[in-house]
Amino acid sequence: MRNSARAWSRLVHPAVVIVLAAVVIGIPLWLALVTSAKSQGEANLPDLSLPRVWHLWDNYSQAFSQGHMLWALFGSLLVMVPSVAGVLIFGSLASWVLARRTGRVMAVLYSAAISGIILPPAVVTIVLLLRQLHLASTPTGMVLVYMGMYMSLVIFFVTGFVRTIPVEVEEAARMDGARPLGIFIKVVLPLLRPVIATATILICLYIWNDVFYAFFVLGGGTYSTLPLNLYSVASSNLYQNNWNLVFAYVVLMSLPLIVVFVVAQRRIISGITGGAVK
Amino acid sequence: MIPSLSAASGRSPRRAVLYPSSFLAPAFAVLAVFFFLPTVFNFVYAFTDWSAFHDDIRPVGLANVKAVLSNGALLSSLRITIVYAVLVAIMQTGFGLGLALLLERDTRINRFARVVFFIPVLMSALAVGYTFQALLKPDGPLNGLLGALIGQQVTIPWLGSTTWTVVTVAFVNSWKWMGLAMVIFLAGLKTIPADVLEAARIDGAGRWRTFRSIRFPLIAPAVTFNVATALLGSFNGFDTILATTGGGPAQQTEVLDIYIFRVYGNGLFAQATTMSLALLLLVALLAFPVIGYLRKRERVL
16 A cells, blocks of 8 residues: 555656646647648648658748738737736726725725626627727727726736735825825835736736737737737638648747746746635 | 724725725726726617618617527527536636646646646637647547557547537637646645645545545635636637637537627628627626625535
8 A cells, every 4th residue: 555655656646747748738739839840731731740841940930921920029019018007007006995995885886897807898899989989900999998808807806905905004104194196106006916916917818819809909900919910820821721830820929928937937827826816 | 193094984084085086087987988888889789780881870679689599690609608618617627626636746747747737828729729720630630649549540520520519629728728727726725724634634534535525625716716717718718719610610619709700700790799798698697696606605615
C-alpha cells in the first residue's frame, strides 16, 4: 500500500501529467506551428509532420504584410489601452462611493451598475447609437463601447474589495485635511492593487481577443484589430486554401501574449485569482 | 474630537460629503449611454423595419418576431444556444476541476503543466477555432492518430454531423477556457485548511470520501464562479463557433450571436435586433435563477 502510493507520486503521476499535457495541449499547438512553416501545397491538408521544405520566413513575412499586422497591432493597442485605463479609473472611483455609502438609492444604483455582468450588450443597436453620435467605425466609439461593457465587472470586483478595507485607514488622511479625491488617490487606490490587477488581466484578455463587438463597431472602417485581420485572412482561406498563412498569423498573434505570460506567470495567475475567489 | 465616522448612518449628509455623488457620474454616464441606452433601443428597433435597404425606419409591430418564428430561426437558435452553454459549463468546469486535482501538489512538473494548460486561455478563440478546424477534418490529424491507434482508417466527421457537432464545438471552447477554471479551482483548493484534511485522514476517510464530503463542498464558491462565467460566456458564444463551423453544418451550431452576425451582414438589421432582444430575455430569464440557486447551495454547505 505504502509502496504503491510512493510509486504513484514519484513515477506514474508525473508521467500522466506529461502525457496529458503533450497530447491535449501539445498536439493542437504543434499542428499550428508546423503548418505555419509549410508551403501552401503541403499545408493544403494540415498534418502533424515536419515541413519537407521550410517556408517559415516566407509565410511569416507574407502573413505580416498581407494581414497588415503592424496596423492591426496599433489598432488593438489603440482600443485596448484607453478602454482598460478608463474603465478602471471611472469604475473604481464609483465603486469607492458605492461601497462606503449605504441606503436604498445606493443599493439600487449598485444593482443597476452590476447588471451588465449578466446582461449581454445590445450589439446591433450599439451600432445605431454610434452612427447617431458620429462615432461609428472609430476607435473612440470602440473604447466607449468596451468601457460600457466592462464597467459592471470592474464595479462588481472593486466594490466587493473596498468593503473589506477598514474605513479607519481613510480617517488618518482625513484628519490631515485631505479632500475626498486626495484620499481616494493617495490612500484607497494603492490598496486596490490586487483587485485592479485581476480586472486588468481579465479585461485585457477579453478585449485583445474580441472579434464579435469589434466586427460590429469597427467593421468596414479604417481601423482594425489583430483578431479582425485574422478573420479576414482566414476568410480568404475559403478561396485560396492558405492554411500556412492562417497559422503563421495565429502564431505571430499569440506569441507575444504567451511570452509575457511565461515570464510573468506567477504574478498573472495570483493576479487573476486574487480578486476572483474570496 | 471628531465623532466616530463608522457610527454615523450611511444616509447622513456627512457621508455624502466624504464620498461625493459626483464620483459616480463618469461611470454611470458611460453605463447609461453605451450600455443601457442601446438595451432600451433593443426593445424599440426590434419592432421596426430598420435595414440596409432603405433610409427610413418605420414601426412594423410584431412582423420581425413572426418572421423569425415562422422560419424556425428563433426557436432553433435558442435551443442550440442553451444546449451549447450547458455543455460548455459542464465540460469546462469538469475539465478545470480534474486538472486542478491532478496538478494540485506543488511539484516542478505540475507547475510547468499548469503553465502549459493556461496557454489556450491567452490565445484568441478564433486562433483556437482554426487550429481545431484543421485538426478535426475527416482526413485530418486526429482521425489519422486514431486510425494509427486502432489499425484501421477512421473518418469521423467531427465538425460535419448535424447532431454531434455542437458537442465538438462546446468541447473546443471548453478546451480553450479550462485553464482558467483550473486556476480558479487551484486557488479554491488552497483555501482549505490543512487541519480539516488531517482530521478527515485520522477519521479514516479515503481519497474519494475526503473529496466528496470535504473538499468539494468547501470549493463551492469556485464552482459557482466557474459555472456562472461559463454559462454567461457561452450564451454569448461566438468566436469559437465562427472559426470551427461558422454555424454549420445545416445551421446546427448557429447560436444566437452567430445568427445575429449573419443576418446583420445581410443588412437585415431589425431581425438581428430581434434576435439580440431574444438573447437578452433568455439570459435575464435563465441566468438570475441559476446564479441564485448556486449561491443558495453555497450557503447551505
